[in-house]
Amino acid sequence: MLHTWCYRAFHVSPGLNIYSAEKTTGKTICLQLLHVLCSQPWYAAAPAPADVIQKTLVEPATILLDDRHLTFSSSGWQQVINFLVCGLVDEERYFASHGRRVVKGYNLFSPRAFAGRGPLPSALADRSIPVCLRPATFSAVKRIQVAEVEDDYELLIDLMKHWVVRNFNQLFYSAVSRESPAEELAHLNIHQRDHVEPLLLLADLIGGAWPQQARFALRRIFHNARNDKINQSILALHDVREAFLHCHDPDRLSTSYLVQHLCELQDRPWAEWSRGKPLNGRSLALLLEGFGILPDRQRTAAGAPVRGYDRKAFLPSWQQFCDHHPETGCSASVPEQEISIGTAQPEAI
Template sequence: MSAFINTLADIDSVISDADTDTTASAPATAMACHTCGKSLAESVSDDFCDESCQIQWRVSLAQSSPEDGGQAPDQDQPEAAPVTPVASWLGAPAGVVSRPGHELLDEVTAFLNRFLRFPSEHCAPVVALWFAHTHLADRLYVTPRLILSSAEPGSGKTRVLEIGQYLVHKPEMTISMTTAAIFRLLLDGPVSLLFDEIDAVFSTKGGNNEDLRGLLNAGYKRSATIARCVGDAKSMNVQRFPVYAPVALAGIAGHMPGTITSRAITIHMRKAAYGDDPEEFMEEDVELEAAPLRAELAAWAAAVADQVATARPERPDGVRNRAAEIWRPLLALAEAAGGDWPARTLAACKHFVIDTATSQEESTGVQLLAALRDLYAQHRTDRMRTADILGALHVLEEAQWSDMGDGKPLNAQRLARELKRYDVKPVVFEPTNAGEKAGRGYVAYTTNGAQAQTGLADAWRRYLPPLPPSAPV
């Protein structure tokens, strides 16, 4: 302890000697003021003779140009927010758009393809766009329904929803949910409803689900509400519940109401081929990997929301009316994404709306109009007798006309009833060949007078997509 005290005493001695030497060597004259140069002998400050000199010195310092090697602000350049570095292994922070939209959508598509085997190259991009659109659905006028159907279980329908719940906005995944519960969920704004096993809900044994069907039908438009009486008998009020929300529906094919499929993009899933198994789905791993993608989708959707909400995107020829309406958000998102996404989405739209639209998605009347157009084009005629029409339809393979579901073929009465909805009626017409008797059947042209009707050609133009240019007229 004494050694430590002696050491401190030695240090103090050295410091005292240094102070004494400095004082001894200091100039005899006092220091001068930094501003005016006067002596500081009578000043309380070590730098200035009085307060005014101190203020003057500070003003001159503030007005001078810093010598900082060019680091001073450039007055000719606009101000900009500093670039925030993003740690790539952590993903983008919430609200940060770290890359172009087309790169983000490419990664979402690749993420889907790791765990799924879609039936065509158009499917995964459409699902990726649908996931993205849920993050700005409140800015859109229409949200398309996404239907995932298949002939057999185990085709990947549920897997799409399982992945989607970690990528969409406010997911609500369910197998059975009451209409009243959905009303309450949507009071605070759109949520993404992901329905699995929807075929059980809309099957003939599924009970009365007209309320749910009406909600899903109406809720594809932002302005939609459904009125309900609330309260007890003494204080009953009418409340209008908003029902607008993105909806994805998965189920076995054949049970979906036509009113819903007409508002939907339908993907017919198929089992993966043997030996072409996708990556094993581990939900806890998928949740972690999807989190940064979901944050990026939300940030990017917010950044392009104004552009997408007011866009009038290009669409393929023949995509009209409701089909054009439900595809508009996805086509607009693709245009905002850039890269090859506009072209890819146009091709996907044409694929789903025109190239592969199945008869299952069409009414019996529209299927009949299509069959008649093919028949009249094949015979290169604008008139056919009813008996000839029925005979030709009954022998068509893979068609329903030989069995209309009740074990009986299409007959003249059912044919007339189906076509009457399109203002097409049987008429008596003159034969096309000499020597033939007048016939009774259906003509492609308009007739007036006692046999007034619009003709098949008018119905073909209104309810069927145009024929390819090479097709016979």
């Protein structure tokens, strides 16, 4: 939340990937709390991709995208992902044409948070902090009433504003001059290192126990995300669905084909799944068995039995966990009276 009030001091912003495998885990509550505490928030539940682009081209804001799996299932999902990634880096410009008029470059830089089910597209996931939610028992949580006029919210907002006024210049110069020790972020990939850096700078400037706590929290968050068995199984479920769609939804696919398809996917863990070795049929079966999906043998036209999976076995789980419907193509623009979809490029220095 504090970062949204001073993100202009940095050249990148981390996304926030709030996800769960189930409904009613508090994803919307998280975004509603961010909405009342963040600077210039824009909250939307499952907006159309063109609406996301239109809104933030006209008025840059802290984007709080709820039910993002539905937004990314609509026509134009590839373009809105490119659009959202572009806005996480200050030096990039998003180029869009206005009907038949001249192309204009936009600085879309702002914080953004995404809440939904299923895996976040890898281009966004690599630049976001994962927050996995689980259902809580009613006795373990206190119900939160979200209202913008709460006195406690106003007090917290005032404290953040005054802190930023006092410390913005120091944050800016720290971001320009700092060289992060490689060892403290060695467990993250290059995009993750860049995009969590603003939070570490904030923690360092606040001082006290915050620098140590921030680093511990980030290590634990990313470690848990990498070892989240439920999320890994949902990722496999999603990627198997992509394989069926790639083959035009046959009734059945062999285990060998699915394993090969998954291992060839970029930005996925399957090629080095177990101690640097690729995913195999047994590992795939273990990932899917929690959904009640099991491989079986069926004779082929050649007469030899082949182990594989029946498409019908996946349908209930796909409906529950995979709302993303990939398309063969995406629209190149929104209606002419609006703004045509463009491209993201680094700003010329």
